[in-house]
Amino acid sequence: MKLKDKVTVVTGGNSGIGFRITKALKNEGAVGAISGRNQQTLDKSANELAQDL
Numbered sequence: 001m002k003l004k005d006k007v008t009v010v011t012g013g014n015s016g017i018g019f020r021i022t023k024a025l026k027n028e029g030a031v032g033a034i035s036g037r038n039q040q041t042l043d044k045s046a047n048e049l050a051q052d053l
Helices: 016-027 039-051
Strands: 007-011 031-035
Touching: 007 016, 016 031, 016 039, 031 039
Parallel strands: 007 031
Antiparallel strands: none
16 A cells, blocks of 8 residues: 555546556555546446445
């Protein structure tokens, strides 16, 4: 939990490398936001990240 309570923003966090980075940051305790160009994949990614809570 090296990043506990740190705030992150990941652009392109809805797929690919950006999503994997977002997941890794979350696993280290960070909180934050993701953005992406496609609302459908953004919603899917957000739901997947929320299920890990």
